[in-house]
Amino acid sequence: xxxxxxxxxxxxxxxxxxxxxxxxxxxxxxxxxxxxxxxxxxxxxxxxxxxxxxxxxxxxxxxxxxxxxxxxxxxxxxxxxxxxxxxxxxxxxxxxxxxxxxxxxxxxxxxxxxxxxxxxxxxxxxxxxxxxxxxxxxxxxxxxxxxxxxxxxxxxxxxxxxxxxxxxxxxxxxxxxxxxxxxxxxxxxxxxxxxxxxxxxxxxxxxxxxxxxxxxxxxxxxxxxxxxxxxxxxxxxxxxxxxxxxxxxxxxxxxxxxxxxxxxxxxxxxxxxxxxxxxxxxxxxxxxxxxxxxxxxxxxxxxx
Amino acid sequence: xxxxxxxxxxxxxxxxxxxxxxxxxxxxxxxxxxxxxxxxxxxxxxxxxxxxxxxxxxxxxxxxxxxxxxxxxxxxxxxxxxxxxxxxxxxxxxxxxxxxxxxxxxxxxxxxxxxxxxxxxxxxxxxxxxxxxxxxxxxxxxxxxxxxxxxxxxxxxxxxxxxxxxxxxxxxxxxxxxxxxxxxxxxxxxxxxxxxxxxxxxxxxxxxxxxxxxxxxxxxxxxxxxxxxxxxxxxxxxxxxxxxxxxxxxxxxxxx
Numbered sequence: 010x011x012x013x014x015x016x017x018x019x020x021x022x023x024x025x026x027x028x029x030x031x032x033x034x035x036x037x038x039x040x041x042x043x044x045x046x047x048x049x050x051x052x053x054x055x056x057x058x059x060x061x062x063x064x065x066x067x068x069x070x071x072x073x074x075x076x077x078x079x080x081x082x083x084x085x086x087x088x089x090x091x092x093x094x095x096x097x098x099x100x101x102x103x104x105x106x107x108x109x110x111x112x113x114x115x116x117x118x119x120x121x122x123x124x125x126x127x128x129x130x131x132x133x134x135x136x137x138x139x140x141x142x143x144x145x146x147x148x149x150x151x152x153x154x155x156x157x158x159x160x161x162x163x164x165x166x167x168x169x170x171x172x173x174x175x176x177x178x179x180x181x182x183x184x185x186x187x188x189x190x191x192x193x194x195x196x197x198x199x200x201x202x203x204x205x206x207x208x209x210x211x212x213x214x215x216x217x218x219x220x221x222x223x224x225x226x227x228x229x230x231x232x233x234x235x236x237x238x239x240x241x242x243x244x245x246x247x248x249x250x251x252x253x254x255x256x257x258x259x260x261x262x263x264x265x266x267x268x269x270x271x272x273x274x275x276x277x278x279x280x281x282x283x284x285x286x287x288x289x290x291x292x293x294x295x296x297x298x299x300x301x302x303x304x305x306x307x308x309x310x311x312x313x
Numbered sequence: 314x315x316x317x318x319x320x321x322x323x324x325x326x327x328x329x330x331x332x333x334x335x336x337x338x339x340x341x342x343x344x345x346x347x348x349x350x351x352x353x354x355x356x357x358x359x360x361x362x363x364x365x366x367x368x369x370x371x372x373x374x375x376x377x378x379x380x381x382x383x384x385x386x387x388x389x390x391x392x393x394x395x396x397x398x399x400x401x402x403x404x405x406x407x408x409x410x411x412x413x414x415x416x417x418x419x420x421x422x423x424x425x426x427x428x429x430x431x432x433x434x435x436x437x438x439x440x441x442x443x444x445x446x447x448x449x450x451x452x453x454x455x456x457x458x459x460x461x462x463x464x465x466x467x468x469x470x471x472x473x474x475x476x477x478x479x480x481x482x483x484x485x486x487x488x489x490x491x492x493x494x495x496x497x498x499x500x501x502x503x504x505x506x507x508x509x510x511x512x513x514x515x516x517x518x519x520x521x522x523x524x525x526x527x528x529x530x531x532x533x534x535x536x537x538x539x540x541x542x543x544x545x546x547x548x549x550x551x552x553x554x555x556x557x558x559x560x561x562x563x564x565x566x567x568x569x
Binding site for chain 1: 375376378379380381382383384385386388389390392393394395397400401402403404405408410411412416417420421431432433434435436439
């Protein structure tokens with residue numbers, strides 16, 4: 010019962026800053042019980058980042074960054090959007106790059122856009138930034154479909170300039186790992202240019218400020234990496250299922266929990282059985298927030 | 314005058330703060346060595362590096378920039394292999410920002426472990442054999458090289474991973490005179506292990522080498538064909554004072 014009382018937003022209560030910022034403190038153990046997916050999600054994220062940090066201790070596992078890496082032994086991985094930009098810039102198909110991008114393609118044909126919720130370090134940084142901000146409402150009116158312009162623009166610019174512009178300069182993933190590498194090299198007195206560190210930290214800082222002003226605008230609308238992964242959501246094997254639409258009382262707790270602005274309740278109301286939204290990052294917060302006793306939203310992974 | 318504990322504490326705190334401050338300044342202001350370095354302690358000051366020395370197996374500059382996504386695999390692999398040769402380029406050249414390059418082989422030469430090109434996910438570094446690597450070209454500054462001025466040094470040829478295929482020796486009464494031929498891969502191990510302060514070997518790009526090749530070889534032939542008296546005047550009059558002035562740098566770190 011503890012999980013039921015954790016979320017006590019009644020259907021008729023309008024979500025405002027004051028009633029959402031009230032924290033229901035019922036102890037860590039109860040929180041963990043009600044947020045198994047969130048806990049697992051953070052565990053995966055920390056594990057990935059720790060694996061990437063091991064490279065500084067000269068361990069040759071997960072060397073590089075999340076845009077491109079040497080996973081283990083001879084397996085190279087390459088982010089799909091980085092691959093697209095690279096082939097647009099070089100006007101060359103790139104067999105080596107394709108071989109590196111294929112494992113990622115297969116992973117996302119299975120798991121959809123779960124990268125954003127489970128692996129991307131910016132998700133956790135934004136989460137911390139959200140805590141600083143008092144008001145926790147993620148109200149955002151622009152349709153995410155406009156966001157598809159941005160990857161197309163970046164691909165066009167890359168094609169024209171001959172440099173993978175987004176991945177090289179503005180990518181949050183590149184800059185996150187570049188700032189880590191830069192800072193580590195700086196303190197170990199290894200050859201590194203100081204402006205690289207400053208630039209990379211500045212980009213991350215800018216994204217945090219953006220998050221404080223426009224919550225999750227980066228993830229929902231701008232980030233081309235997420236946009237491209239969102240396309241995989243339409244065909245992914247991992248999907249959100251609704252077990253019983255009639256049980257929904259229309260409290261919209263799922264909509265409020267979703268910080269990617271997916272209108273889960275609309276899918277439930279329309280009688281859909283499967284939620285295939287390009288902005289769903291499979292974080293599982295709607296599942297945890299659901300007020301029905303049997304939790305009518307389920308995450309389903311079937312390989313058929 | 315009484316010198317009590319309080320005074321001592323004050324004094325030590327001031328001294329500590331002063332040393333911390335000077336340490337902090339030296340981080341940003343570079344050290345004296347680097348400053349001395351800039352004042353002509355470089356070999357062949359008349360020849361430019363002529364661009365950027367890329368990691369081994371790199372595509373031609375334009376294709377390299379198009380393919381490289383600045384993921385940092387090569388830089389970090391180089392770090393895991395304990396060579397730390399590769400560095401990330403800064404904002405001074407905007408087109409080149411974030412891409413890997415060899416900063417100064419006098420500090421961190423490339424050991425040709427060939428790990429970076431194996432692990433490049435985009436194909437900006439193509440897998441090639443050790444012998445086919447063309448990172449750059451090493452040029453010996455004949456005016457300050459020990460071997461060209463009456464000594465038997467040969468540190469460069471001993472450090473060279475390619476050895477006999479690359480070095481030609483012109484042994485004579487003016488020393489064991491080493492010469493590097495076109496097969497040089499440009500790894501820079503010779504520049505690192507040159508015992509002279511500031512090193513007597515410079516690594517330049519292949520493109521720049523094509524430009525300066527004729528002048529450099531003419532200089533080499535001129536030195537070879539000198540009469541004994543001319544050579545004596547050159548070695549004792551000009552070159553040895555140069556070598557003596559450079560020999561003073563004992564701390565062999567050139568990075569800034």
